[in-house]
Amino acid sequence: MDEIAYDKLLKIKTTGRDDSNADQYRFPYEPTPYSVLERLANRGYIGKKNTLIDYGCGKGRVGLFLSYQTRCHSVGIEYDERIYASAAANKENGVSGRRCEFTLGAAERYVVPPEADRFFFFNPFSVEVLGSVMTRISESYYEAPREMLFFFYYPSEEYMNYLQNHAELELFEEIDCSDLFEGENPREKIAIYKFI
Numbered sequence: 001m002d003e004i005a006y007d008k009l010l011k012i013k014t015t016g017r018d019d020s021n022a023d024q025y026r027f028p029y030e031p032t033p034y035s036v037l038e039r040l041a042n043r044g045y046i047g048k049k050n051t052l053i054d055y056g057c058g059k060g061r062v063g064l065f066l067s068y069q070t071r072c073h074s075v076g077i078e079y080d081e082r083i084y085a086s087a088a089a090n091k092e093n094g095v096s097g098r099r100c101e102f103t104l105g106a107a108e109r110y111v112v113p114p115e116a117d118r119f120f121f122f123n124p125f126s127v128e129v130l131g132s133v134m135t136r137i138s139e140s141y142y143e144a145p146r147e148m149l150f151f152f153y154y155p156s157e158e159y160m161n162y163l164q165n166h167a168e169l170e171l172f173e174e175i176d177c178s179d180l181f182e183g184e185n186p187r188e189k190i191a192i193y194k195f196i
Helices: 003-010 034-041 061-070 081-093 127-143 157-164
Strands: 051-055 073-078 100-104 118-121 149-153 169-176 189-195
Touching (some): 034 149, 061 073
């Protein structure tokens, strides 16, 4: 199924890139391909007992799709008011909107709820912002210890360097996605880390 067909099935509008408010700290909106999300959903790491936080959720595709496929609860964090408005509209109209919520605000100030145990990133912001986000997640973990998995799609070299040197994270698995696209791009993967 292609991008437009999935949007129609889910009754949402998430296609297209938007870099109108991008800067050196917050990167453009670009939706995660549905084929990648299918691969993640089919791995069994996300289920109805999980709460997924999607940082830099954009128009809400990740949360709405994974809620539909896995029955998880999802929370999307978006700082751009205009793009957030699209996510809110998609929640209203989408078939899985009742299992999703969206929050307008800066990721580094978002207080991570104790039930959050899955975290998705598609290079939404700089490594500096990622460091602040990880501090918030660590604080939440120490207040309520639980299994946590982190999904980094198409991770940049800066992200990988940060993750490999983060004392509380351990690489758990890499889901290869290079066969889904033309060319041999080593970044076409989901790097899964766990909190240790």
